[in-house]
Amino acid sequence: MHPADFVFPAAGVKLPPGGLVLQTSDAAQRELESLLEFYLASGLDCFLEEDAVDRFALSAELARAQAEARTSAPARPAAHSAPIQSGGPAQQSRPQAPASPTREPSAANAPISGGAFADAVVPDTEAIHAARDAARTAQTLDELKSCLQAFNGCNLRLTAKNLVFADGNPNARVMIIGEAPGRDEDLQGKPFVGRSGQLLDKMLGAVGLDRSSVYIANVVPWRPPGNRTPTPQETEICRPFIARQIELAAPDVLVFLGAASAKTLLDVQDGIRRMRGRWMTYDCNGRKIPSLATYHPAYLLRSPIEKRLSWRDFLSLRQKLSEDANS
Structure with missing residues (x-):
């Protein structure tokens, strides 16, 4: 639809429950046309999703996940502590701390695969x-x-x-x-x-x-x-x-x-x-x-x-x- 097909309500005019006013001043219509042309010039020519997506956050998450994937190593089993043979009563009576369970990688920390920014590079x-x-x-x-x-x-x-x-x-x-x-x-x-x-x-x-x-x-x-x-x-x-x-x-x-x-x-x-x-x-x-x-x-x-x-x-x-x- 061409911007000229839209009509925008004048300033101060309340919208009816049905939506935009269909008849109004030429100045208000030109205002809407200018706004739509601005959106087109800015690249907003269609609606892809109902909610905005923060691509910067996604790319940052991708970089973080890739870095974790490169630096992470397979979890090694916890070594069993040898019995205490000597020491004071306090040492002998101290209970052994249980080995920390191996944490399974959550979906939030899993490496991101695919996506539009999977091949992004650092512009250096x-x-x-x-x-x-x-x-x-x-x-x-x-x-x-x-x-x-x-x-x-x-x-x-x-x-x-x-x-x-x-x-x-x-x-x-x-x-x-x-x-x-x-x-x-x-x-x-x-x-x-x-x-x-x-x-x-x-x-x-x-x-x-x-x-x-x-x-x-x-x-x-x-x-x-x-x-x-x-x-x-x-x-x-x-x-x-x-x-x-x-x-x-x-x-x-x-x-x-x-x-x-x-x-x-x-x-x-x-x-x-x-x-x-x-x-x-x-x-x-x-x-x-x-x-x-x-x-x-x-x-x-x-x-x-x-x-x-x-x-x-x-x-x-x-x-x-x-x-x-x-x-």
């Missing part, structure tokens, strides 16, 4: 090194995609439905890089196919480009749960793969959508307002690639007044491509 430096080693082995983009599909060092793969590797033309002169996929991208396995992607297509079309003339990817190829921001550890683990992807695609120009992707790959700390519209350089193993940062389409959907600045950025991109073609 070892995972980062494993990502670097795996990315180096790829000699083509297809091999790199296979490496990512087989890579188990990033826990985002456990909650994502699909790997979102790339879309467009890998031989294009322009490579566009975002931060991470969203709900629609996760469902289809392609980057920028939701509302942000539709706006990006219009922005590209305005300067004579389309998906056949650009190559699109993300720094993080798996959707974070609820469209949350990827953690620094998750970004750092995925960074070797996007760096190798840039190297194999060998574009003439890089376009970063949003500050996150630009900061990750350009090692800068400026905000997007200071970075956008300014040509920078990405060092790809000694090859200097001109790079341009601009606003993310998702931000432009929330702040349409900033589209004028993104339009200037894309005009600058078109001019750069034209200059390089004529040189």
Whole structure:
């Protein structure tokens, strides 16, 4: 059901026993539509259980149970004490303490088997090194995609439905890089196919480009749960793969959508307002690639007044491509 099909009661209006009021003000209806859109953007697109499940507690319980299983040893029978042969009367009359019975492992302490987080890993430096080693082995983009599909060092793969590797033309002169996929991208396995992607297509079309003339990817190829921001550890683990992807695609120009992707790959700390519209350089193993940062389409959907600045950025991109073609 579309959010527009719902009607929300105005503030202060009591609900009848039957549920929501069916007719109310337009402002209240827009309020509900915004709330439902927020839930969808946060990944809450269906109800799986009546009660909330604390996944953090489950993963902590899993780690604790696995640690106990590794360190526990078979219980040894209690040794029988030898009779006391000497000592004072107090020692001879002291009763022997009964041997403690062997405690059977309870269901609560039993190792947890299976489950969505059974293959979870610790996102430490070892995972980062494993990502670097795996990315180096790829000699083509297809091999790199296979490496990512087989890579188990990033826990985002456990909650994502699909790997979102790339879309467009890998031989294009322009490579566009975002931060991470969203709900629609996760469902289809392609980057920028939701509302942000539709706006990006219009922005590209305005300067004579389309998906056949650009190559699109993300720094993080798996959707974070609820469209949350990827953690620094998750970004750092995925960074070797996007760096190798840039190297194999060998574009003439890089376009970063949003500050996150630009900061990750350009090692800068400026905000997007200071970075956008300014040509920078990405060092790809000694090859200097001109790079341009601009606003993310998702931000432009929330702040349409900033589209004028993104339009200037894309005009600058078109001019750069034209200059390089004529040189």
